[in-house]
Amino acid sequence: MSTIASLEKLTLQVRRDILRMVHSVNSGHPGGSLGCAELFVVLYNRILDLSNVFDMDGKNEDLFFLSNGHISPVFYSVLARKGYFPIDELNTFRKLNSRLQGHPTTHEKLPGVRIASGSLGQGISVAIGSALSKKLNNDHNLIYVLVGDGELQEGQNWEAIMFASANNIDNLILCVDLNGKQIDGSTSEVLPMGNLKIKFEAFGWKVIEVENGNNLESIIKNFNYAKKETKKKSPICLLIKTEMGNGVDFMMNTHEWHGVAPNDEQLKIALSQNPETLGDY
Amino acid sequence: MKKFNYTELKDTRSGFGDGLTELGRKNKNIVALCADLTGSLKMNQFKKENPNRFFQVGIAEANMMGIAAGLTIGGKIPFTGTFANFSTGRVYDQIRQSIAYSGKNVKICASHAGLTLGEDGATHQILEDIGLMKMLPGMTVINTCDYNQTKIATIAIAEHQGPVYLRFGRPKVPNFTSPDHKFKIGKGIILNEGKDVTIVATGHLVWESILAGEKLKNFGISSEIINIHTIKPIDEEIILKSINKTRCIVTAEEHNFLGGLGESISRILTKNDPVPQEFIATNDTFGESGSPSKLMDKYGLNSNAIVNAVEKVLSRK
Numbered sequence: 001m002s003t004i005a006s007l008e009k010l011t012l013q014v015r016r017d018i019l020r021m022v023h024s025v026n027s028g029h030p031g032g033s034l035g036c037a038e039l040f041v042v043l044y045n046r047i048l049d050l051s052n053v054f055d056m057d058g059k060n061e062d063l064f065f066l067s068n069g070h071i072s073p074v075f076y077s078v079l080a081r082k083g084y085f086p087i088d089e090l091n092t093f094r095k096l097n098s099r100l101q102g103h104p105t106t107h108e109k110l111p112g113v114r115i116a117s118g119s120l121g122q123g124i125s126v127a128i129g130s131a132l133s134k135k136l137n138n139d140h141n142l143i144y145v146l147v148g149d150g151e152l153q154e155g156q157n158w159e160a161i162m163f164a165s166a167n168n169i170d171n172l173i174l175c176v177d178l179n180g181k182q183i184d185g186s187t188s189e190v191l192p193m194g195n196l197k198i199k200f201e202a203f204g205w206k207v208i209e210v211e212n213g214n215n216l217e218s219i220i221k222n223f224n225y226a227k228k229e230t231k232k233k234s235p236i237c238l239l240i241k242t243e244m245g246n247g248v249d250f251m252m253n254t255h256e257w258h259g260v261a262p263n264d265e266q267l268k269i270a271l272s273q274n275p276e277t278l279g280d281y
Numbered sequence: 282m283k284k285f286n287y288t289e290l291k292d293t294r295s296g297f298g299d300g301l302t303e304l305g306r307k308n309k310n311i312v313a314l315c316a317d318l319t320g321s322l323k324m325n326q327f328k329k330e331n332p333n334r335f336f337q338v339g340i341a342e343a344n345m346m347g348i349a350a351g352l353t354i355g356g357k358i359p360f361t362g363t364f365a366n367f368s369t370g371r372v373y374d375q376i377r378q379s380i381a382y383s384g385k386n387v388k389i390c391a392s393h394a395g396l397t398l399g400e401d402g403a404t405h406q407i408l409e410d411i412g413l414m415k416m417l418p419g420m421t422v423i424n425t426c427d428y429n430q431t432k433i434a435t436i437a438i439a440e441h442q443g444p445v446y447l448r449f450g451r452p453k454v455p456n457f458t459s460p461d462h463k464f465k466i467g468k469g470i471i472l473n474e475g476k477d478v479t480i481v482a483t484g485h486l487v488w489e490s491i492l493a494g495e496k497l498k499n500f501g502i503s504s505e506i507i508n509i510h511t512i513k514p515i516d517e518e519i520i521l522k523s524i525n526k527t528r529c530i531v532t533a534e535e536h537n538f539l540g541g542l543g544e545s546i547s548r549i550l551t552k553n554d555p556v557p558q559e560f561i562a563t564n565d566t567f568g569e570s571g572s573p574s575k576l577m578d579k580y581g582l583n584s585n586a587i588v589n590a591v592e593k594v595l596s597r598k
Contacts, residue, residue: 056354057354057355057356058354058355059355059356063354105382105383106382106383106384107382107383107384114354115350115351115354115379115383115385116378116379116382116383117378118378119374119377119378121343122343122347122374122375122378122379123347124347125343125344125345125346125347125348125350125351125375125379126347126348126350126351126354126379127351128344128347128348128351129347129348129349129350129351129352129353129354129359130351130352130354130355131351132312132336132348132351132352133351133352133353133354133355133356133357134355136312136333136334136355136357137355137356139355155343156341156343156344156347156375159338159339159341159343159344160344160347160348162339162341163338163339163341163344163348167336
């Protein structure tokens with residue numbers, strides 16, 4: 001099992017990957033990607049029960065779905081560093097003929113990706129479908145899905161949230177990236193969503209609040225708790241507070257870096273705050 | 282000229298329901314989803330026989346499409362059931378991203394297509410769905426003509442790997458195809474050979490084309506009638522072979538002429554062998570309330586309209 005020290009090293013390297021990827025094509029979404037670095041590092045290295053070889057059907061392993069596909073940089077970096085595809089391929093992000101599209105897709109057959117996402121609000125439905133498939137197959141592994149908090153403004157989510165509890169989808173762990181920000185500003189400015197905990201509970205979900213979603217130990221502890229709460233008739237929702245742009249001082253506490261790439265000078269400063277640990281791609 | 286008879290009027294949606302029931306018995310990976318229209322889609326028997334493989338999603342079609350996409354991961358073959366309007370326009374983005382672009386093996390089964398939905402009116406009578414679905418890369422689009430063909434098609438699409446849109450209707454119509462006729466996705470069926478004009482029809486208009494053919498015969502006009510059940514991929518060969526002989530064509534469908542079967546045929550003609558074409562289709566309009574037969578008469582989707590179109594196209598030869 002990976003130690004906290006090794007996960008810390010990996011997180012630093014993932015942040016560097018994210019920054020360098022979006023900088024090299026002057027496009028992409030660094031803010032949410034940086035905010036979820038710890039979450040992805042923990043999921044793929046401490047929580048998910050994964051097969052050694054990627055297979056679309058993913059039988060007898062845990063599956064992860066990314067609904068807010070725009071944070072593809074963190075997904076790609078963590079997948080590559082887990083060995084799903086060559087780390088050098090990060091260099092092709094958003095370029096012509098790449099498997100690393102701006103938003104993740106199965107179309108180019110990139111290992112680790114099981115659904116296209118980007119148009120928001122569709123991931124929970126897909127995760128429910130694969131959770132049902134697991135039940136039909138007597139497969140006891142779990143389904144994980146990540147959505148952004150702003151993404152919950154899409155109505156399809158609430159169809160899915162209603163369905164999951166009504167149908168006892170209890171092999172599903174939904175992670176909400178609660179960074180409180182979206183493109184146009186804070187979620188409370190754009191469209192306040194009220195008390196999400198109460199809303200999820202009213203829809204029949206078991207809710208676990210994660211106060212520090214950028215703390216490795218806190219995420220591990222809460223995921224392990226969530227796992228123990230599965231198979232008890234209710235779907236599980238983790239409301240995970242994260243800081244958009246985490247790890248780069250000038251990208252934090254603002255929504256401005258949601259979908260903007262750093263320039264050369266900004267990249268230099270950002271990288272100096274996140275020293276190389278496992279080797280750049 | 283071959284004579285077509287039928288012994289009963291039967292709805293195409295029952296062909297879907299019976300085909301699905303048969304599939305459920307022989308393939309345990311078949312699952313079905315419905316958005317609160319189980320009776321309308323004739324999915325009751327499948328539900329009764331396979332309660333664990335039937336998912337009632339409620340009035341939530343977007344969620345249904347997403348769940349169907351997810352069910353394929355793990356090897357299930359999901360069949361979704363709702364009206365054509367709610368199977369396409371309402372959930373276009375869900376189909377586009379989670380099913381078509383993701384290459385998922387989902388069978389989107391759509392009843393109550395077109396004007397023959399009848400009295401519910403234009404909000405429910407989609408005439409744009411063939412266009413919407415044929416535009417999606419990788420999507421197979423099928424529009425069946427009667428009960429038997431719908432049943433056979435339902436069974437056939439389970440064997441096809443990839444997303445499929447299967448379109449059928451509400452009313453009882455002549456059940457004239459053989460219950461064991463050869464159905465191959467992408468292959469048209471010549472119902473009658475002829476030399477003066479080619480009539481290519483899909484869905485409910487196939488029977489009207491047969492009726493038109495009989496009327497035309499009385500005027501001494503020999504028509505070649507082709508049942509095109511698969512609009513995408515379309516059978517170019519059968520069309521080109523036929524027009525090589527007849528040198529003119531009429532296309533007939535219960536759909537807007539924009540985006541429908543007729544346009545797909547026009548493209549084949551323009552690229553390969555331009556000949557005059559007339560369109561039996563709705564003319565860029567919404568429908569309205571009325572009985573199915575009165576609607577088809579008003580919007581010019583019947584055998585008389587086909588006969589008139591044939592006379593027109595013959596004059597353009």
